[in-house]
Amino acid sequence: MHLSRYLFALAFCPNVACAQDLDISGTVRVRYEAIANQPRTGFNLDDDLVNLRTTLLAKYKSGATVLAAEVWDSRIYGEDAGTPVTTGESNALELVQAYASREFSLVDGARATLRGGRFTLNIGSRRLVAADDYRNTTNGYTGLHAEIAAKGRVTASLIYVLPQQRRPDDPASLRRNAIELDREGFDLVLWGGTVAKSRALGPFMLEGSFYHLGERDRPSRPTRDRSLNTYGGRLLRDSSPGKLDLEVEAYYQSGTISASAAVTAATVPVSAWFFHGDTGYTFTKGWRPRLSVEYDRASGDRPGNRYGRFDTLFGMRRADLAPAGLYNAVGRANISAAGARLEVTPSKRLDGFVSYHALWLAERRDSFSTTGIRDATGRSGNFAGHQLDARLRWWVRPAALRFEANAVMLSKGHFLEVAPNAPQGGTTLYGSLNLTANF
Template sequence: MRGAVTVACLLFAATPAFGQAGPGKPDEGFDLSGSIRLRYETIDGQARTGFNSSDELINLRTILTAQYRHGPVRIAAELYDSRAYLADRGTPVTTGEVNAAELVQAYVAVDAPNAFGAGTALSLQGGRFLLNIGSRRLVAADDYRNTTNSYTGLRADIAARGGVRGTFIYVLPQVRLPDDLTSLLDNRLKVDRESFDQILWGGTISRAKTIGPALAELSFYHLGERDAPGRPSRDRSLNTVGARIVRDPKAGAFDYEAEAIYQLGHIRSGLASAAAMLDVSASFVHAEIGYTFAQGWKPHVSIEFDRASGDGPGRTYGRFDTLFGMRRADLAPAGLYNAVGRANILTPGIRLEAVPNKAIDWFVTYRPMWLADRTDSFSTTGVRDVTGRSGSFAGHQVDARVRYWLIQDRLRAEIDGVWLAKGRFLRDAPNAPKSGDTKYLSTNLTVSF
């Protein structure tokens, strides 16, 4: 009951009056826009270890974006205010939920069409900014999560003839602060920081219509990390190489996507400076094939497969690190659920989705899930049996989402739900929560202005 009352109060406070200006961005001059998203989420039968079996949480995210454009020059700033309510010390609240009043973007960009001749373009960007690159499985700003990933550094985008495009970065990922539980529960303010103790550089290059209508893409990213004062790390030095081919959905036609990523380098076995350094050999594969029906509301059905390696016994570290990638589009929601990510998982799936009209879209997926390595913790649950005796079947997951524009481009409602029927591993592993099947629900209302 307390959750329903708080939701009602925050909805009243968060909903602004609708002005005359539209949400579109002008080609020249100054523009101010933003959004407020209110989310109420509840979970029963928590699958992650160490947290409340049943819980509820309110997330409030306010975004304000200012941009000035004159000719080829763009100057932009964006503020995220991400807060959470109703949590206690058993609630899985992290910097994924709370990051109050943070300037996540403050950059200058210059666009140069025809920089290398007709049909080419160059864009250079410097400062603090968000990133969504390629498939977004390695570098992304996940919109479902209450907070976002921000970076400080340089970005270059190049468009060449023949459908060739490239994005290249050298950035310092932001460390979201504060990150202690007491401060997070109180929604305290502290400015995020960046330093050369963690760097990310590399890029993605793609070419349209490489194999028939399909786009082909290659990527390489290096993540370097070392201890900072008061912040020990596992001293990750990861080189991540990927290749992808994708044909976008089209009514009355088949579509497909395949991506393979290999990761190598080294990582410490623990946070202690004396911990052994391990060689890394990890991998990830995603594949899917789908078909869009041309009739009626044009439903799209697809068969999917994901495998991210886990860490087995021995001197080589095998758990795949998704770096700063998204999870919602492929696997499951974050928030209170946050049990399924791109690590130690093997899962086929089937997805049905549709956009019946411009006001509504929905999807539903079904996934049976196994551990890629039965001695490592399952995905992002923290549940582990180092002996491997609890088996490898984690369970069945059904995930669904519906979004509906109550006022087109202004007010949008969203409902997300997940049912995880736990398999033998999530029931029998030594530290598995004895909480029954997982049931997760979130309701969202977003105002854009």
Template sequence: MGGTVRLRYEAIDGQVRPGFNESDDLFSVRTTVFGEYDAGPVRFGAELYDSRAYRADRGTPLGTGEVNTLELVQAYLLLEGGLGPAGAASVQAGRFTLNLGSRRLIAADDYRNTTNGYTGVKLDVAPSKRLGATLFAVLPQARLPDDLPSLLDNEPGLDRESFDTRLWGGFLRLGGLLPDLLIEPYYVGFDERDSAGRPTRDRKLHNVAVRIVRDPAAGRFDVEAEGIRQFGHVRASLAPAANRLDVSASFVHLEAGYSFGGAWKPRLSLEYDRASGDGPGAKFGRFDTLYGMRRADFAPAGLYAATGRTNISSPGLRLEATAGKATDGFLAYRALWAAERRDAFSNSGVRDPSGASGSFAGHQIDARVRTWIVPKLLRGEINAVWLGKGRLLRDAPNAPASGDTIYVAISTQAHF
């Protein structure tokens, strides 16, 4: 048995996203309780999430990423066993969370106040330390309620999964083919259709990808390269009679770093991310990150949530350091462009359909410090972001008439 209670206060000035308060603040509380019973080769687990938000109003960007009250996100059976002389295999069935590969398509987001849950089955097979595979077929849980009045009141409601939304695929892990490199080819499929009271764009997406990784270690260079090709089809809007568009989208992440020795273990890295946007052609080109994480690559969710894995071209520089076992932090800079100038920039919602405002969105500086106030019991965290708005975020027709963006979040998390 175990659990956590996280309290977080966040504030923003110069909101990037149109239609919301220029200045805002939010207080959120997240409580989790996890239990697992070990019955030999079989384990039974369950986890309750209670995510609430306060101080919000109708101008706050509040959604199911912030509020999901009293939800049994996990309730599973896990069967584990050996495979050959040195291998292992497991099958998990029921409700559970997923973190697969780089977590850029499927993740249990931890910075966000709520998480992603799935219902289905997952198979893990590892014949050796160098070879492994994961296969899964799940129904993503739709967090409910999702209307603004209910979210403002933190009303409870049972999340729902159905065959109207499906997610499936497989990851293969190949180690040892090249020195110190992990090669991970994978496929992720996604399919949705309208259900009662929930119109969709009928997304049917296939993602074919490969990732190559050399993990960081003191005194050496590390690399990560990942490419995703996304295709399928999607409706042009939520209207039932909307045209069906073929999808042709892509994502690339490139990263090279060096880890120094010493007590602080600093690591300096160069990174580049490009996720396609939707241009004027007949095909739909905006990359869909599905259930992927945001914080590790781009910036915080919550009140900020302006940058993410869609219609973005962004080189960056990152410095990470660790002060003993208790404290770690990073400082990151990114230059921001829209990959397609006529589409909405990333997750901001700011768009110039004519393209006359250009593609440069600005400069982003992002920092985080975490420390164990009481080891293994109480952890504090500070996140801060400054976004110096570029021409696109200043001059686009729907760009908010505000200055540069400042976002700060302070949190404490207790473990029991």
């Protein structure tokens, strides 16, 4: 433990022995992002924003028991009334994690770790349950989490949690970085889990998942009353030099949802689905490039007595589709995206990728992905455009200071040009510069 961390630890521990078991770490990330020709409806056509995120984690370990607490402070600067600001950007001074965990021995050599309290989660592919890292804020959960490792390379991650509802969530408070404790309650519940077996089919890992999300109104807080069952699985062969890799993941979603947030809205059945597939090859020499092709499809809603728009729950988007932040236009809903990706690792300190996706609406009468742009008649077609996305990361000082640059170009297709509420403007350009210090 560095001297500064050690002295900080002594402030929380009664003696030197305790301080030696306490680890203090944190991060500070500053981001400048800008966009020209915003593709989402209702916001500034051109905009920029400064994001500042600071985290501080204290973790005490004694044998099989761990106590941990982590504060996140996510703030924004330089916004105006037309800047798209949500709880994804601003959540000042929040205790995101405060938990206790303990490891147990089970029968037949199996082991389990049980965690209770407030915590973050990253499960499986992270497409349903994740702690988003690119976004300025993160997803937190309050409840119980069990991780099990059994014989035969079988693992399981099981949860019963109340997702933290970030507060405040009104625009005025978000813009001034107001401080208010997040809340959790039984009006929003997530439970289920993922079970995986490595080398289940030759070199392939096989994974199965089921999650139930239950949501209901609170006084002055109307919701869509989601009651969603999401189930499916994944087949995975990890990438390695000189070999083909493969990932196929699919989910079906059933249950019920209110037709709107109005108290008198009708309840309709849900029938939605999502598919992701990619295959690639990693070369053995030079920059060890990995070249892959990939396809994503998430269902959209259509007229009738069923709701068909896939809900990604608390999943990430950056790894598959595009950045959040000011761009935030391409997510796992009403989308059909086919593309290719090139990833390179020139050294231990430098990595990057560039990807191309052709984008369509899965259902032409629903709004395209997360843009809010819709043609209820379907006459604007279903081609949304061509997206180029790139990222470069460089450890300025290994493990201590990292620079990251992101760039996106969206050449708008017919739908994004002519749909009734599509913003004016040509090709969308987005960029962000990030500097993260770890201590």
